[in-house]
Amino acid sequence: MKVLVAIKRVVDYNVKIRVKADQTGVDLANVKMSMNPFDEIGVEEAIRLKEKGVVTEIIAVSVGPKETQETIRTALAMGADRGILVNTGGQDVEPLTVAKILAAIAKAEGPQLVILGKQAIDDDCNQTGQMLAQLMGWPQGTFASKVVIDGDKAEVTREVDGGLQTVCLKLPAIVTTDLRLNEPRYASLPNIMKAKKKPIDEKSPADFGVDAAPRLKVLKVSEPAKRIGGTKVKSVQELVEKLKNEAGVI
Amino acid sequence: MAVLLIAEHDNKSLKDSTSKAMTAAIALGGPVDILVAGHSVRSVADAAAKIAGASKVLLADDTQYAHQLAENMAALILELSGKYDAILTPASPSGKSYMPRVAAALDVQQISEIVSVDATDTFTRPIYAGNAMQQVQVPSGTKKVITVRPTAFKAAELSGTAAIETIGAAKGPGLSEFVREELSKSERPELAGARVVVSGGRGMQSGENFHLLEKIADRLKAAVGASRAAVDAGFVPNDYQVGQTGKIVAPELYIAVGISGAIQHLAGMKDSKVIVAINKDEEAPIFQVADYGLVADLFKAVPELDEELKKQGY
Numbered sequence: 001m002k003v004l005v006a007i008k009r010v011v012d013y014n015v016k017i018r019v020k021a022d023q024t025g026v027d028l029a030n031v032k033m034s035m036n037p038f039d040e041i042g043v044e045e046a047i048r049l050k051e052k053g054v055v056t057e058i059i060a061v062s063v064g065p066k067e068t069q070e071t072i073r074t075a076l077a078m079g080a081d082r083g084i085l086v087n088t089g090g091q092d093v094e095p096l097t098v099a100k101i102l103a104a105i106a107k108a109e110g111p112q113l114v115i116l117g118k119q120a121i122d123d124d125c126n127q128t129g130q131m132l133a134q135l136m137g138w139p140q141g142t143f144a145s146k147v148v149i150d151g152d153k154a155e156v157t158r159e160v161d162g163g164l165q166t167v168c169l170k171l172p173a174i175v176t177t178d179l180r181l182n183e184p185r186y187a188s189l190p191n192i193m194k195a196k197k198k199p200i201d202e203k204s205p206a207d208f209g210v211d212a213a214p215r216l217k218v219l220k221v222s223e224p225a226k227r228i229g230g231t232k233v234k235s236v237q238e239l240v241e242k243l244k245n246e247a248g249v250i
Numbered sequence: 251m252a253v254l255l256i257a258e259h260d261n262k263s264l265k266d267s268t269s270k271a272m273t274a275a276i277a278l279g280g281p282v283d284i285l286v287a288g289h290s291v292r293s294v295a296d297a298a299a300k301i302a303g304a305s306k307v308l309l310a311d312d313t314q315y316a317h318q319l320a321e322n323m324a325a326l327i328l329e330l331s332g333k334y335d336a337i338l339t340p341a342s343p344s345g346k347s348y349m350p351r352v353a354a355a356l357d358v359q360q361i362s363e364i365v366s367v368d369a370t371d372t373f374t375r376p377i378y379a380g381n382a383m384q385q386v387q388v389p390s391g392t393k394k395v396i397t398v399r400p401t402a403f404k405a406a407e408l409s410g411t412a413a414i415e416t417i418g419a420a421k422g423p424g425l426s427e428f429v430r431e432e433l434s435k436s437e438r439p440e441l442a443g444a445r446v447v448v449s450g451g452r453g454m455q456s457g458e459n460f461h462l463l464e465k466i467a468d469r470l471k472a473a474v475g476a477s478r479a480a481v482d483a484g485f486v487p488n489d490y491q492v493g494q495t496g497k498i499v500a501p502e503l504y505i506a507v508g509i510s511g512a513i514q515h516l517a518g519m520k521d522s523k524v525i526v527a528i529n530k531d532e533e534a535p536i537f538q539v540a541d542y543g544l545v546a547d548l549f550k551a552v553p554e555l556d557e558e559l560k561k562q563g564y
Binding site for chain 1: 541
């Protein structure tokens with residue numbers, strides 16, 4: 001069976017972002033970009049399913065600017081077979097737009113499974129997978145920590161409040177990854193070289209008849225309120241005294 | 251503006267995230283109806299009816315809602331959606347799972363995890379793990395589909411007397427089935443709603459050492475949490491995790507023990523009212539956000555804290 005993995009190019013996990021002085025957004029100039037960590041877990045999961053013989057082909061799809069090519073190459077170097085880049089020309093796209101594009105691709109490619117990260121670490125929306133599931137009329141297993149494919153069903157164990165919930169989904173289905181699903185591999189040098197020859201198909205949102213214009217108007221992006229800390233206490237006794245009499249929280 | 255608020259519950263009790271999300275719902279105008287969908291949830295509906303500001307409670311009692319399966323919940327909410335201008339739910343794992351399905355079916359862009367209602371069409375939400383705040387405006391005439399970060403809102407009063415109206419179940423899409431659940435059993439309060447949280451980090455060195463924190467937690471009726479580093483090291487299960495990728499908490503008192511204060515952890519707890527940090531490294535970033543920092547070896551300081559609390563009658 002075919003698997004589609006959706007990946008997003010985002011500011012690297014370790015970068016401390018800066019809000020632009022004019023409050024129009026976050027400064028992305030000369031900032032290190034990487035694959036969204038949850039999407040990396042998605043790519044890894046697809047590769048593991050292929051190694052188990054469950055999956056025959058892995059297609060890595062990304063919606064983003066031209067540079068997203070590099071992110072798709074990373075997925076190909078990890079072990080995906082081919083890529084599809086939907087070039088937005090640098091316009092910000094919302095989850096609903098991405099879900100609509102992915103739905104069009106899913107209809108054309110006919111995968112049994114689409115794996116996505118549970119959320120992108122830039123906009124923190126946590127929507128695309130669920131939206132895609134609804135648009136396709138498919139079931140979903142969000143926040144997956146374990147995925148077992150059994151014939152025409154997928155058993156997905158999900159991270160929920162207070163523990164784990166396991167659901168059984170009729171394939172085709174959507175899975176969104178949580179941190180504990182797996183630990184993504186590093187691409188080896190030979191595989192990085194091989195990935196250069198793997199095909200990446202380039203498309204635009206218009207090719208799928210999707211209007212990529214955002215629905216929400218971003219009025220401003222600002223710094224969060226700063227917390228003023230830094231006060232030290234000398235002893236446990238002083239700490240308890242202050243919590244009791246100064247802060248009044250115990 | 252007619253608002254539908256979907257209640258969060260576990261079929262037995264109503265989570266206080268619902269009354270917190272109610273405060274956001276009321277800010278949109280009103281009237282606000284609360285949907286309680288579950289199995290054998292009459293008592294939950296009774297509790298929801300007490301939330302001040304509710305004009306009525308819609309009760310959908312059916313086995314297909316027992317586990318809040320996203321496909322079934324979305325189908326029910328969509329059936330009701332025509333009458334409402336805004337649909338809200340707390341940003342819990344189940345709310346986060348079904349709400350985008352509702353938004354996609356209605357062809358609207360959802361607004362996730364709002365922390366304030368700035369105007370009836372304008373909302374603020376954290377992006378980049380709370381390192382930036384984004385203010386967005388919904389175009390007029392569009393239905394609003396919103397998840398609410400409960401820790402950002404005060405709970406509505408419980409002085410209401412709304413009527414409860416039983417509604418039928420929607421046709422289940424039959425796409426998914428519940429198989430099983432493994433929930434950690436604990437006598438302590440839930441992390442997300444606890445008044446006091448005691449968290450341990452990599453500095454705890456092992457899972458066994460978390461019993462030091464449990465003693466403090468029991469004295470203060472606190473929940474026990476952990477940093478991602480402690481979870482990754484295998485000290486405690488993932489549902490202990492506080493941070494960008496774990497739970498977002500904002501208790502009255504947060505005690506961080508042996509936690510350095512990585513951005514990812516701060517994102518999950520920096521809205522706590524009072525933060526205490528105990529760490530032997532005085533350069534640890536956690537001290538920059540702590541109201542009370544104690545530079546000390548936790549293996550000495552935590553037993554001492556236990557002793558001191560005991561002496562003071564906790």
